[in-house]
Amino acid sequence: MLLLHRFPRLTIALALSVVAVYCGGGEDIIVPPPPGTLEITTSTSGPEPDADGYSVQIDGGGSQGIGAAATLSIPDFPPGNHTVELAGMASNCTISSPNPQGVRVTAGETATVSFAVACGATTGGLSITAATSGPSPDPDGYTISFDGADRGALGLNATVTLNQLVPGSHAVGLSGVAANCQIQGDNIRTVTITAGTDASVAYTIICATPPPGTGNLRVSTTTSGPDIDADGYTLSVDGGTTQPIGVNAPTTLANLVAGSHSVALSGLAGNCTLQGTNPRSVTVIGGATTDLNFVIACSATTGTIRVSVATSGSPPDPDGYVAKLDGRDPGLPIPPTGNVTFTSVPAGGHAVALTGVETNCSVAGDASQSTTVAAGATSQLSFSVTCTATASRLEKVSGDPQTGRVGTLLGAPLVVSVTSAEGAPVQGVTITWTVTGGGSVSETSTQTGANGQTSVTRTLGGTVGQQTSIAIGVDLTGSPVTFTHTATPATSSGVGRWDSPFTTPVVAVHVHLLQTGKVLLWGDRGEAQLWDATSGFTPVTKAYRIYCSAHTFLPDGRLLVVGGTSVSTRGLRLATVFDPASSSWSSTSPMALGRYYATTTALPSGEVLAVSGHDTTLAVVTIPEVWNGSGWRQLTTAPLAIPDPYYPAMFVAPNGRVFLAGFPETSQYLDVTGTGRWTTVAKRNVADRTLGSAVMYAPGKILYAGGGDPPTASAEVIDLNQPSPSWRSVPGMAFARRQMNATLLADGSVLVTGGTSGPGFNDQAGAVRPAELWNPRTETWTTMPPEAARRTYHGTAVLLPSGQVLSSGSGEGGGITYDNSEFSAQVFNPPYLLNADGSPATRPSITSAPSTLSYGQSFTVQTPDAGSVTRGTLIRLSSVTHAFNMSQLIYPLTFEATSATALSATAPPNANLAPPGPYMLFLIDASGVPSEARMARVGP
Numbered sequence: 001m002l003l004l005h006r007f008p009r010l011t012i013a014l015a016l017s018v019v020a021v022y023c024g025g026g027e028d029i030i031v032p033p034p035p036g037t038l039e040i041t042t043s044t045s046g047p048e049p050d051a052d053g054y055s056v057q058i059d060g061g062g063s064q065g066i067g068a069a070a071t072l073s074i075p076d077f078p079p080g081n082h083t084v085e086l087a088g089m090a091s092n093c094t095i096s097s098p099n100p101q102g103v104r105v106t107a108g109e110t111a112t113v114s115f116a117v118a119c120g121a122t123t124g125g126l127s128i129t130a131a132t133s134g135p136s137p138d139p140d141g142y143t144i145s146f147d148g149a150d151r152g153a154l155g156l157n158a159t160v161t162l163n164q165l166v167p168g169s170h171a172v173g174l175s176g177v178a179a180n181c182q183i184q185g186d187n188i189r190t191v192t193i194t195a196g197t198d199a200s201v202a203y204t205i206i207c208a209t210p211p212p213g214t215g216n217l218r219v220s221t222t223t224s225g226p227d228i229d230a231d232g233y234t235l236s237v238d239g240g241t242t243q244p245i246g247v248n249a250p251t252t253l254a255n256l257v258a259g260s261h262s263v264a265l266s267g268l269a270g271n272c273t274l275q276g277t278n279p280r281s282v283t284v285i286g287g288a289t290t291d292l293n294f295v296i297a298c299s300a301t302t303g304t305i306r307v308s309v310a311t312s313g314s315p316p317d318p319d320g321y322v323a324k325l326d327g328r329d330p331g332l333p334i335p336p337t338g339n340v341t342f343t344s345v346p347a348g349g350h351a352v353a354l355t356g357v358e359t360n361c362s363v364a365g366d367a368s369q370s371t372t373v374a375a376g377a378t379s380q381l382s383f384s385v386t387c388t389a390t391a392s393r394l395e396k397v398s399g400d401p402q403t404g405r406v407g408t409l410l411g412a413p414l415v416v417s418v419t420s421a422e423g424a425p426v427q428g429v430t431i432t433w434t435v436t437g438g439g440s441v442s443e444t445s446t447q448t449g450a451n452g453q454t455s456v457t458r459t460l461g462g463t464v465g466q467q468t469s470i471a472i473g474v475d476l477t478g479s480p481v482t483f484t485h486t487a488t489p490a491t492s493s494g495v496g497r498w499d500s501p502f503t504t505p506v507v508a509v510h511v512h513l514l515q516t517g518k519v520l521l522w523g524d525r526g527e528a529q530l531w532d533a534t535s536g537f538t539p540v541t542k543a544y545r546i547y548c549s550a551h552t553f554l555p556d557g558r559l560l561v562v563g564g565t566s567v568s569t570r571g572l573r574l575a576t577v578f579d580p581a582s583s584s585w586s587s588t589s590p591m592a593l594g595r596y597y598a599t600t601t602a603l604p605s606g607e608v609l610a611v612s613g614h615d616t617t618l619a620v621v622t623i624p625e626v627w628n629g630s631g632w633r634q635l636t637t638a639p640l641a642i643p644d645p646y647y648p649a650m651f652v653a654p655n656g657r658v659f660l661a662g663f664p665e666t667s668q669y670l671d672v673t674g675t676g677r678w679t680t681v682a683k684r685n686v687a688d689r690t691l692g693s694a695v696m697y698a699p700g701k702i703l704y705a706g707g708g709d710p711p712t713a714s715a716e717v718i719d720l721n722q723p724s725p726s727w728r729s730v731p732g733m734a735f736a737r738r739q740m741n742a743t744l745l746a747d748g749s750v751l752v753t754g755g756t757s758g759p760g761f762n763d764q765a766g767a768v769r770p771a772e773l774w775n776p777r778t779e780t781w782t783t784m785p786p787e788a789a790r791r792t793y794h795g796t797a798v799l800l801p802s803g804q805v806l807s808s809g810s811g812e813g814g815g816i817t818y819d820n821s822e823f824s825a826q827v828f829n830p831p832y833l834l835n836a837d838g839s840p841a842t843r844p845s846i847t848s849a850p851s852t853l854s855y856g857q858s859f860t861v862q863t864p865d866a867g868s869v870t871r872g873t874l875i876r877l878s879s880v881t882h883a884f885n886m887s888q889l890i891y892p893l894t895f896e897a898t899s900a901t902a903l904s905a906t907a908p909p910n911a912n913l914a915p916p917g918p919y920m921l922f923l924i925d926a927s928g929v930p931s932e933a934r935m936a937r938v939g940p
Contacts, residue, residue, distance in 0.1 A: 039074070156205075176254075394431070603672060696889045
């Protein structure tokens with residue numbers, strides 16, 4: 001909404017006449033109702049109210065100040081629902097009322113919002129009293145010393161209060177006490193400061209008549225070095241009562257008897273050395289002031305430890321090691337060959353242990369080394385690691401025998417395993433693949449993974465009859481392993497079918513498949529909607545204006561939505577969570593910065609990364625943020641300005657980092673640990689893929705297709721499992737496209753729908769209606785039937801539990817007026833659901849399956865079709881907008897029949913390959929036909 005009170009009076013009429021609603025290039029003209037008034041009130045209680053007041057943000061826009069107890073009245077305010085947030089509170093102040101608050105402004109009326117703030121005490125005080133008696137009081141009074149620092153003068157019979165003192169134990173004393181004056185009791189005393197209260201200390205000083213011919217002694221200290229004594233020193237004359245003195249401070253002792261005296265400085269820290277003698281003799285001259293200076297040098301108290309590792313042999317530990325200092329977690333990660341430095345290590349003896357070493361690797365000598373750290377110096381430690389392969393045997397796991405039509409992809413991968421002599425899996429062993437009878441395998445050379453297994457897919461040649469695939473491992477018992485295939489004559493195959501379109505109540509700009517099986521969708525106008533094929537649409541009130549927001553699923557299956565749109569596309573800081581079980585929203589902590597057109601990514605830790613977009617001032621947001629379930633932390637050392645149109649394509653890589661595939665030409669990794677760090681991976685072959693679509697079609701493997709201006713039909717892939725990933729061009733689509741969607745299907749193929757082949761942002765004349773299906777095994781495209789409606793900017797597509805694809809949206813922006821937008825949806829039946837004659841294919845079914853899967857867990861699926869099922873997939877639920885699905889990914893499953901009605905498989909080994917959250921579990925038979933999905937939450 002427009003905050004019209006911010007405009008000069010002369011422009012109010014103009015501002016009221018037209019309001020532009022924009023989301024990435026389109027605009028509609030809306031005539032707003034008459035304005036109202038918004039009144040915001042603050043009340044503050046407590047001993048230490050915030051001195052500079054607070055700030056108010058409305059609808060995530062710019063801030064304006066408001067006092068700690070004040071009322072801000074905003075006339076000419078646009079009617080409708082708004083959000084008001086109070087910010088800028090001091091750390092000792094908390095809001096006892098909800099924040100932010102929603103308010104509805106009615107035309108011609110005043111709406112009120114009240115915030116109550118309570119501020120507690122953060123500091124305490126100390127009253128110091130002096131009571132001086134005797135015939136010859138100290139002529140110049142005293143100086144208060146607090147924790148070794150001078151805190152001002154104290155009169156002979158006076159009280160001084162020190163305020164804003166940090167709670168805790170402190171030392172207080174009097175300096176500059178004349179020689180003829182005696183403090184009753186200790187001079188330097190320990191006091192305890194408590195927040196919100198005043199402590200007190202009283203000194204009684206008795207001053208005798210000084211002898212004739214006295215003089216003054218002015219003592220000063222000069223301290224240097226990296227670690228200066230924080231609490232100062234103490235001073236005594238002739239072994240008498242001590243007085244405090246600062247590290248670089250003077251103090252004057254009056255009425256000393258003329259003649260020789262002994263002056264001692266004490267209370268030096270262990271790292272500080274006094275130059276010259278101590279105590280020191282000085283001659284005081286009657287009627288004069290004599291100077292004495294102590295020079296102190298303080299050395300460093302800490303040092304550093306530099307740890308180096310050199311790894312030899314093969315295969316090396318893929319994720320490196322962790323160096324731990326004195327057994328403390330979490331330690332510092334260190335690559336297989338590299339170094340790391342521990343800083344600010346206290347001087348003395350320490351131990352560094354190298355941990356996280358794989359079982360095929362060994363550390364020469366002791367994996368824990370001791371060293372003595374000298375203050376101000378660096379200690380060096382070196383570890384040598386040797387890794388040896390212990391591969392012994394090559395065996396066939398699954399995928400044999402199989403039957404398929406000539407020229408087609410077999411339904412199950414060919415899987416082999418390599419084990420050691422002891423039967424343990426061996427990682428990193430190279431397997432070579434060859435074929436006979438024609439056709440091809442997906443890769444001619446592969447390496448075993450952590451489970452000792454590796455696999456390829458097989459496309460049959462054009463000759464009917466027996467064909468084979470052969471796996472070879474050098475010097476391995478059991479090698480070669482032969483897989484046998486029977487190629488049958490080709491028959492006509494379907495290319496999928498679209499069901500009849502149906503009407504939607506709103507434009508489906510944001511679409512999400514929920515773990516209930518329902519679909520949640522919304523546009524800008526109207527409420528959000530829940531849809532399923534049986535009951536149709538049910539409206540759900542939006543939490544706020546969540547248009548052009550970012551979203552992804554949390555580990556428990558709820559949907560996190562962050563950012564959104566304020567007036568003139570200003571990004572919002574707000575965040576909310578949708579619970580599918582109750583169909584309700586609950587607010588969560590707002591981000592540090594507003595975000596519009598951002599991307600969110602579910603991380604292996606269960607946290608969520610928010611990247612890019614622009615903020616409440618329309619400035620590009622460069623600092624990523626990570627949500628931990630209750631609040632946000634900024635990755636302040638990982639700034640990156642991703643240019644408009646934002647919504648960058650981000651994926652979790654197998655190494656746990658987040659991979660930026662585009663739109664920028666140079667792809668990068670983001671390490672979200674600590675305060676973050678970007679590292680370059682590779683440049684794409686096609687520099688401009690703006691508003692193309694990217695999808696992770698297999699663990700660590702990404703397809704990027706289309707995009708650019710004018711759009712391209714080209715496509716390229718990258719394999720993040722490789723040590724030095726690079727982009728590789730693959731055959732392109734039949735149609736150039738941008739503004740399209742790439743959707744993972746149940747069998748791992750990728751369906752591309754919609755888009756435009758015309759130049760410019762959202763050319764409608766070039767709208768592409770035919771879908772295209774990409775086979776990841778052959779890396780080829782097949783054109784599918786055309787969709788009834790144009791799906792360009794704001795078009796969406798999601799995979800349903802039925803294995804079908806719901807395609808919807810388009811318009812409500814991008815140059816398309818609201819009335820001309822697409823209020824329709826259409827369901828696509830992929831070829832795997834149809835027989836060659838177009839009739840429905842017979843599908844395997846799931847009788848029961850676990851609703852939760854733990855990483856690395858073996859699990860059982862009950863099915864009457866155990867004999868025909870060859871593989872399966874886990875596909876993370878979709879959350880899509882603006883040509884990018886922020887949630888979908890796939891993990892392939894290999895099943896083993898344990899009975900006629902039971903299948904066994906193993907869940908993903910770790911969260912890097914399948915971040916925690918809701919997934920669909922599909923069974924796929926030898927003909928490539930998937931079951932209906934069962935929902936399962938994957939996690940630790």
